[in-house]
Amino acid sequence: MIDFLTNYFFTFIIFVLPIIYVVQPFFMEKFGAIVSFESTGVLKRKKIILYRQIKELEMEYDIGNLERKDFSNRRAELKREVSLIINKLKKK
Amino acid sequence: MNPLAGAVALNLAFGCSILSIIALIAYNRTSDFRLFLVGQRLGLAISFFVFISTFVLGHQLMISNFDIDYVARYTSFETPTVYKISALWAGQSGSLLFWLFILSIFNTITIIQNQSKHHNLMPWVIITLSTIQLFFLVLTNFITNPFEPTQADFEIVNGNGLNPLLQNITMAIHPPTLYLGYVGFSVPFAFAFAALVNKDIGALWIQSIRRWTLVAWLFLSVGIILGGWWAYQELGWGGYWAWDPVENASFMPWLTATAFLHSIIVQEKKDMLRVWNMVLIILTFSLCIFGTFLTRSGVMSSVHSFTESSLGPVFLSFVFIILVSSFGLMYSRIGVLRSPRRIESVSSRESGFLFNNLIFVVMCFAVFWGTLFPVITEAVNGNKISVGPPFFNQINIPIGLALLALTGIGPLLAWRGTSNKRLIQNFAFPTILGLLSSMFFIFLKMSVYVVISFSLCIFVVAAILSEFVKGAKVRKRKFNESLFKAIYKMIEKNRSRYGGYIVHLGIVLMFVGFTGHAFDKEKEFGIKVGDTKSVANYDFTLIKMYEEERPNHYAWITDIRVTDMFGNFVTQLRPEKRVYFHKNPDINKRQPHSELDIYSTLNKDIYSIFSSVSSDNLTAFVKIMVNPLVKWVWIGGYILAFGTVIALWPRKE
Numbered sequence: 194m195i196d197f198l199t200n201y202f203f204t205f206i207i208f209v210l211p212i213i214y215v216v217q218p219f220f221m222e223k224f225g226a227i228v229s230f231e232s233t234g235v236l237k238r239k240k241i242i243l244y245r246q247i248k249e250l251e252m253e254y255d256i257g258n259l260e261r262k263d264f265s266n267r268r269a270e271l272k273r274e275v276s277l278i279i280n281k282l283k284k285k
Numbered sequence: 286m287n288p289l290a291g292a293v294a295l296n297l298a299f300g301c302s303i304l305s306i307i308a309l310i311a312y313n314r315t316s317d318f319r320l321f322l323v324g325q326r327l328g329l330a331i332s333f334f335v336f337i338s339t340f341v342l343g344h345q346l347m348i349s350n351f352d353i354d355y356v357a358r359y360t361s362f363e364t365p366t367v368y369k370i371s372a373l374w375a376g377q378s379g380s381l382l383f384w385l386f387i388l389s390i391f392n393t394i395t396i397i398q399n400q401s402k403h404h405n406l407m408p409w410v411i412i413t414l415s416t417i418q419l420f421f422l423v424l425t426n427f428i429t430n431p432f433e434p435t436q437a438d439f440e441i442v443n444g445n446g447l448n449p450l451l452q453n454i455t456m457a458i459h460p461p462t463l464y465l466g467y468v469g470f471s472v473p474f475a476f477a478f479a480a481l482v483n484k485d486i487g488a489l490w491i492q493s494i495r496r497w498t499l500v501a502w503l504f505l506s507v508g509i510i511l512g513g514w515w516a517y518q519e520l521g522w523g524g525y526w527a528w529d530p531v532e533n534a535s536f537m538p539w540l541t542a543t544a545f546l547h548s549i550i551v552q553e554k555k556d557m558l559r560v561w562n563m564v565l566i567i568l569t570f571s572l573c574i575f576g577t578f579l580t581r582s583g584v585m586s587s588v589h590s591f592t593e594s595s596l597g598p599v600f601l602s603f604v605f606i607i608l609v610s611s612f613g614l615m616y617s618r619i620g621v622l623r624s625p626r627r628i629e630s631v632s633s634r635e636s637g638f639l640f641n642n643l644i645f646v647v648m649c650f651a652v653f654w655g656t657l658f659p660v661i662t663e664a665v666n667g668n669k670i671s672v673g674p675p676f677f678n679q680i681n682i683p684i685g686l687a688l689l690a691l692t693g694i695g696p697l698l699a700w701r702g703t704s705n706k707r708l709i710q711n712f713a714f715p716t717i718l719g720l721l722s723s724m725f726f727i728f729l730k731m732s733v734y735v736v737i738s739f740s741l742c743i744f745v746v747a748a749i750l751s752e753f754v755k756g757a758k759v760r761k762r763k764f765n766e767s768l769f770k771a772i773y774k775m776i777e778k779n780r781s782r783y784g785g786y787i788v789h790l791g792i793v794l795m796f797v798g799f800t801g802h803a804f805d806k807e808k809e810f811g812i813k814v815g816d817t818k819s820v821a822n823y824d825f826t827l828i829k830m831y832e833e834e835r836p837n838h839y840a841w842i843t844d845i846r847v848t849d850m851f852g853n854f855v856t857q858l859r860p861e862k863r864v865y866f867h868k869n870p871d872i873n874k875r876q877p878h879s880e881l882d883i884y885s886t887l888n889k890d891i892y893s894i895f896s897s898v899s900s901d902n903l904t905a906f907v908k909i910m911v912n913p914l915v916k917w918v919w920i921g922g923y924i925l926a927f928g929t930v931i932a933l934w935p936r937k938e
Contacts, residue, residue, distance in 0.1 A: 207294075207337060208293070211330045211333050211334070214330070215326045215330050218320075218323050234401065235489065239489065242488060246554065248778075249554075249779070249782075252779060255763070256752075256756055257755065259700055260701075263701050
């Protein structure tokens with residue numbers, strides 16, 4: 194009897210619980226894709242990437258792997274991109 | 286656990302994979318987020334059921350349940366516990382389940398890691414990963430099921446046991462490591478596919494997969510090196526790489542993945558090579574599946590292939606579907622994929638990366654052609670042709686040396702273009718050092734390739750060191766730090782860059798080891814107790830020869846004393862001749878095996894193989910090889926892994 198119950202208990206845990214977990218969202222209210230949350234996350238990630246790129250660019254220039262003119266142009270370009278993203282983030 | 290639970294779990298995983306794909310496609314059409322959640326959870330459920338199935342098979346192997354055909358084929362009561370675990374990937378159905386198991390781990394991590402990000406990419410990432418899982422679930426459910434019962438009308442007293450060649454601790458680690466590499470590329474491929482579907486081709490998807498690619502590349506590299514180490518330790522021919530089809534199968538995706546790792550740097554920094562990156566990741570993943578096909582299909586004979594099957598057409602069809610769907614999708618997105626920027630100068634770092642990429646791809650094609658040529662020839666005119674190491678060496682040694690040269694040249698070039706003044710400044714020290722060393726090696730009358738290889742190694746090391754010195758000097762000046770602190774901080778702040786240079790250093794050391802092969806010496810002889818034979822300035826004296834019965838084999842052991850040319854003691858070697866399953870009354874089922882003994886130092890290895898013993902038990906037939914610099918291949922491997930870990934280490938934002 195105990196064996197029988199234990200077997201059923203394990204079967205329940207292993208096979209039934211995952212199925213309940215999978216179908217549970219159908220009992221939630223209908224809602225659309227999380228667009229605004231996603232785009233804020235994307236912007237934040239883009240900002241981090243751009244900051245990193247500016248730091249790496251400065252390192253490249255300091256080492257001598259970049260001419261002064263290229264460095265200034267590229268840095269200005271990256272800074273422009275970052276400020277655009279910061280503005281977008283402020284608006285949200 | 287009941288084996289039935291494993292089989293049912295596999296069935297459920299199969300069902301979940303189909304439902305997951307349907308739910309996520311429906312989400313893409315309806316934007317009902319509940320469908321996304323259901324699809325995502327079904328993705329997790331696939332993994333959960335695969336885990337259950339794998340654990341059940343593992344448990345059956347441990348308890349030696351010979352009612353399951355797989356368990357009876359690959360284990361016996363005498364099989365040591367560690368090899369009972371490794372039997373999980375020793376046979377075909379088990380190894381496919383294991384592939385699926387690793388993919389499920391990666392799938393779970395990807396889903397959990399991206400629960401609150403990449404909502405635009407994730408549906409297609411999960412669809413792609415679920416489709417790959419579905420393919421392997423079809424194989425394990427319907428074609429080669431690991432839970433198949435034993436087809437015997439008698440009680441099985443004991444199993445066949447594991448192939449003795451696989452009873453080596455390296456072999457217990459090598460296949461999982463290689464699989465982690467192969468399977469790991471599924472994730473970057475899934476992200477690339479999702480980026481193509483969503484026309485979201487910018488730098489963001491590259492950022493998301495950079496770490497995944499490095500992880501997969503690390504495992505693939507370590508897997509390949511461990512495979513070489515196993516071949517060197519176990520197969521008894523004195524080498525670690527034979528251009529065997531299965532070795533080539535792992536080397537091809539490594540080449541394209543290495544090219545990919547380099548060219549994503551260009552996309553990250555300059556937004557160039559977008560098409561090229563897509564091509565490389567698609568090729569890498571396809572080659573991973575193709576590699577599994579080569580290993581599993583039995584279409585080619587290999588020292589690394591331990592199964593044969595009729596799975597070939599199924600795998601080839603899957604590779605075909607991947608290539609057609611990915612390249613078809615890429616073609617339809619070609620407008621968005623084209624980068625507005627162009628390479629402006631040959632002496633720029635971008636062009637250095639591009640040359641390096643082209644060479645990697647050319648090398649991959651050469652290996653691919655050499656591997657498949659015998660199969661194609663046989664299919665076309667029925668003639669069996671073998672393409673061996675001479676072909677691969679003739680083509681790949683010059684290509685490899687060109688790659689080695691670019692390893693040094695690349696870091697010395699500036700982005701966009703390098704002025705003449707800067708070119709002279711950057712190249713002077715490494716070039717002069719390289720030229721001086723080449724003169725020294727020519728003076729020592731070394732062969733052309735050896736001179737080129739060693740000189741290039743010195744050139745590259747000098748180039749890498751000069752990069753470290755330049756960076757440290759800048760930090761020292763800027764932050765007034767001590768030299769050691771400056772080096773430490775410089776690496777900490779630029780992990781991917783300097784981690785990459787450390788990887789290059791590892792590659793250089795491996796080249797030193799490869800070049801040492803040019804100086805190998807070997808001799809095979811029969812020797813009686815008390816006799817002495819000489820090989821490459823060493824004397825080998827057979828002290829004694831004895832026999833021992835062990836739990837799963839019978840062994841003849843030789844005790845050989847090694848002395849140098851001055852009579853100084855060097856080492857004692859004990860190579861063995863073993864017979865596995867020695868108690869089996871059927872003599873054909875007993876498996877002879879030579880267990881080597883190697884004395885390894887930084888400048889050479891003394892490699893001994895006990896081939897056989899004479900019928901009167903008085904003469905041992907022994908092969909001795911003196912292999913210079915082999916250890917540097919393994920040291921290079923350690924440094925390569927260390928450098929990759931540095932590049933991988935997460936940084937504070």
